[in-house]
Amino acid sequence: EAGVAQSPRYKIIEKRQSVAFWCNPISGHATLYWYQQILGQGPKLLIQFQNNGVVDDSQLPKDRFSAERLKGVDSTLKIQPAKLEDSAVYLCASSLGGGGNYGYTFGSGTRLTVV
Amino acid sequence: KQEVTQIPAALSVPEGENLVLNCSFTDSAIYNLQWFRQDPGKGLTSLLLIQSSQREQTSGRLNASLDKSSGRSTLYIAASQPGDSATYLCAAPNFGNEKLTFGTGTRLTIIP
Numbered sequence: 207e208a209g210v211a212q213s214p215r216y217k218i219i220e221k222r223q224s225v226a227f228w229c230n231p232i233s234g235h236a237t238l239y240w241y242q243q244i245l246g247q248g249p250k251l252l253i254q255f256q257n258n259g260v261v262d263d264s265q266l267p268k269d270r271f272s273a274e275r276l277k278g279v280d281s282t283l284k285i286q287p288a289k290l291e292d293s294a295v296y297l298c299a300s301s302l303g304g305g306g307n308y309g310y311t312f313g314s315g316t317r318l319t320v321v
Numbered sequence: 322k323q324e325v326t327q328i329p330a331a332l333s334v335p336e337g338e339n340l341v342l343n344c345s346f347t348d349s350a351i352y353n354l355q356w357f358r359q360d361p362g363k364g365l366t367s368l369l370l371i372q373s374s375q376r377e378q379t380s381g382r383l384n385a386s387l388d389k390s391s392g393r394s395t396l397y398i399a400a401s402q403p404g405d406s407a408t409y410l411c412a413a414p415n416f417g418n419e420k421l422t423f424g425t426g427t428r429l430t431i432i433p
Contacts, residue, residue, distance in 0.1 A: 212364075239421070248325070248410060248423030249365070262420060297364055299421075309355055310412075310421060314364035 208232065210313035212298050218319045224286035227316045231279070231300030237261075238275055239310070240283050241297040249297055255281065288320045323348045323415050327424035334401055335432050342396040342427045344411035349389045351413040356385050356396050359408045359426070368409075369396070401431045 211230040219225050231238050236257050241249035252271065254262040257278040266273070270289070275281040285292055295315045302308040324347045334340050344354070353372045357365040369378045369385040371394070377386040384397040394411055408426040415422070 241421075246425070248412075248425045249421075250423075251420050254420070295362070295364075299365075309353065309367060309370040311367060312357070312365035317362060 210298055210300050210311055212296075212313035212316055214316055215314065216317050216319075218321060219288055221290055221320050222287040224284065225288055225318060226285075227283045227296050227298075227318075229281045229283070229298030229313060231281070231298070232311055235300035235302055235311075236278070237301040237303060238281050239299040239301075240273055240281070241299065241312075243295045243297055243315070245294070252283070285318075288318075290320050293318055293320045323351075323413065323422040325411060325413060325422050325424040327409075327411060327427050329427060330425065331428040331430070333430040333432060336401060336403060338401050339397065339399050340401055340429075342398070342409050342429070344394040344396070344424055346392050346394075346413055346422075348415060349392055350416045351389070352416060354385075354387050354394050354411060354413045355421075356383075356394075357410045357412065359410060361408075365410065398429075403431045403433050405429060406431045 213228050238255045240252040243249040252266045253273045255275040258275045273283045295317050297315045299310045299312045301310050326345045328343050355370045356368040359365050371378045371387040382399040387394045408428045410426045412421045412423040
């Protein structure tokens, strides 16, 4: 089966600019997650979708971050405006149902550098 | 709130040695525990998934164990190779919210 696809792989932007990341989960996976991984730390959940509904966005900085999952398939994560501290790897993951029973499959991530 | 700890933070061993990576968690109400590998600048590759009803899983030279009562999991790597050099992360989702909580990882270096 094809894996979780993410693009772009790398992005460099100046602070206060906007940026968007795209994720295509494994076909049939109902649950999609966006994680932020700052260098030297473990990934931190930003938002969890079940089909096209938001399950958990408690750690999403909603003043600058937004995410959507249209038609319960692809998802985009946007940052506007970006800050220096947003420099991180943004990881998308999907799961057949809840990850609790089926485990998670991660994409290769998008490395964002804000200068 | 679940907390996951991995010790040591970094480990260097000569090629060919067997090694153990440790993961501890504070809340034993977990569905499963998953071990991942991460190469520098890359995403996460799933290595092993242990369901809460299981005690261990094996894949090739890798063996992962789970002891919920003590809140611990170990990843055993046999006959280490330079290609095993990477950061290894453990993570567990909790009952109720299924949010995956990660440890900070162990950076493994295999010395040829």
